[in-house]
Amino acid sequence: MAVTPVVVCLNRSGEALAHRLAKLLDAQVHGREMRVDQADAFFPNALDHVRMLFAAGTPIVGVCASGILIRAVAPILADKTAEPPVVSVADDGSVVVPLLGGHRGANRLAKQIADEIGAIAAVTTAGDVSLGIALDEPPAGWRLVNPGDAKTAMAALLAGGGATVGDDEASKASWLDALPAGDAVKISCTMEPVETGPEHLHFAPQRVALGVGCARNCPPEELAALVTEVMKEAQLTPDAIHSVNTITLKADEPAIIELAKSLGAPLRLFDAETLEAETPRLENPSDVVFAEVGTQGVSEAAALAQTGEDGILWYPKRKTANATCAFALTTEPMVEVKGRTRGKLSIVSIGPGQHTWRTPEASHLLQEAEELVGYGLYIDLIGPMAAGKTRSDFPLGGEEDRCRYALEQAGKGKNVALVCSGDAGIYAMGALVYELLDRDPDEKGVSDAARRVEVVSTPGVSALQGAAARAGAPLGHDFCAISLSDLLTHREDIVKRLHAAAEGDFVIAFYNPVSKKRRTLLAEARDILLKHRPADTPVMLASNLGRPTEQIRYRKLSELEVDEVDMLTVVLVGSSNSRLAQLGEGPRMFTPRGYARRIDGDLS
Structure with a gap:
């Protein structure tokens, strides 16, 4: 769970606990207005706010009843593999319940909270309850190569079977020690590729840092082929690669970006000074490279910079016409990620x-x-x-x-x-x-x-869409948008577009209709339009759309006055076919698409 959670508090009875949890998790407290005294942010409606956080991918710890969180997120549940963890904590701190995302951080988060406050973590996922482990959520530094088989393997273990844990890295996988012994499931812990299946899981320790460099606009397939060749020689599964590392000058290099994406590994960047500090450990320092980018090496230095002092250069620089790569190795799986991300x-x-x-x-x-x-x-x-x-x-x-x-x-x-x-x-x-x-x-x-x-x-x-929705359906046929600001567009060009739109009988949305200094173009636009469409053409004025001060009003084109329009107003002028429908909720503006003519058979 890489994203910091938000602690949601709904009343004063849970406020002290909410702040305690926020301190534990280095998180913020979001509190309900009028019901919570102190918070980093306040919200008026709990269901709306929790739903907004959830939709944004924010892990949620709610100091409240579980039902509130469930009702909030239920309407937007979709893909359980992409949804954030949701955890509820009782106001009195007695129970912590992971509601969603158990194997994506919620169970771990619930246990962390329970250990801190002396509560019961009500974890209900079968693997955690029966085996004390979730095979599809290995600890940092490990990656499950075949996650699609985890469910079947876990079912075999829950049915009473046992597991055999082996291969060269098994001693480092102490988190698997709690599994019952047996031959129902085989688990391999190795950096080498292995044949996997529903009864054979492969966990790869991420002990390898990949360093890369390339010429500008290097073909992505050239760099990918070079890395694949070295991985094959090293008998290395791609899942054992902890990160793809390079110099900051190559942050936007398509070949490197695509490589990191294909490997599912984070791209990390190091400046030339940091890479130059690795020169004593390089096997292929180059004055030519130094003259070009300010460091004696890129691929070797970047790989070593990621592994740190404990790392060794495993496969020194290999190169093609446009690309280089190198692999550095650590003795233990890497948990920390050094360097910086691409901005x-x-x-x-x-x-x-x-x-x-x-x-x-x-x-x-x-x-x-x-x-x-x-x-x-x-x-x-x-x-x-x-x-x-x-x-x-x-x-x-x-x-x-x-x-x-x-x-x-x-x-x-x-x-x-x-x-x-x-x-x-x-x-x-x-x-x-x-x-x-x-x-x-x-x-x-x-x-x-x-x-x-x-x-x-x-x-x-857009303001255009928001105004149209409030109006009804004024954009039901051809329309255009014209900005009446002459700060960036010559006035004569605006007038030319006004004449063209008027002659074309478009519905028109006017942006930036007036300002304190610009007061004449809207009136000029009105007069131009009156030469091409009826005086009673409906005009909608929409101000402060979507805000508490929203105001909607209608005018006839001939009655449009500049003084009732400001910079926060969108002006929608109908075409000669636009009209107002009088409904119980008030008038609604629409522009017919021509369906009536289609029904009558008049399409000539």
């Missing part, structure tokens, strides 16, 4: 603000981020998800500085989330991030380190 920038779209409109992927990226960057209001909108994280607030304006800062922080190896309202790819920060990465350094681009980071984007509910 990551997540461009996170949070929608209009309310968490129910935020995708689980967006919540997950926010949860795993170390630092949040964005306009202060947008970071505030994610509420408890921001608690305990470094946040760098920027005012409106200066968007380029905001994006550049986020990229440079990621370039230091951090996991950074650039928080954007709506959809970051629609009139927002997404395009600017990629523009900065595409610029040359002398064109006010970003540093080389920032260019090597991983950049991911997640979609969000």
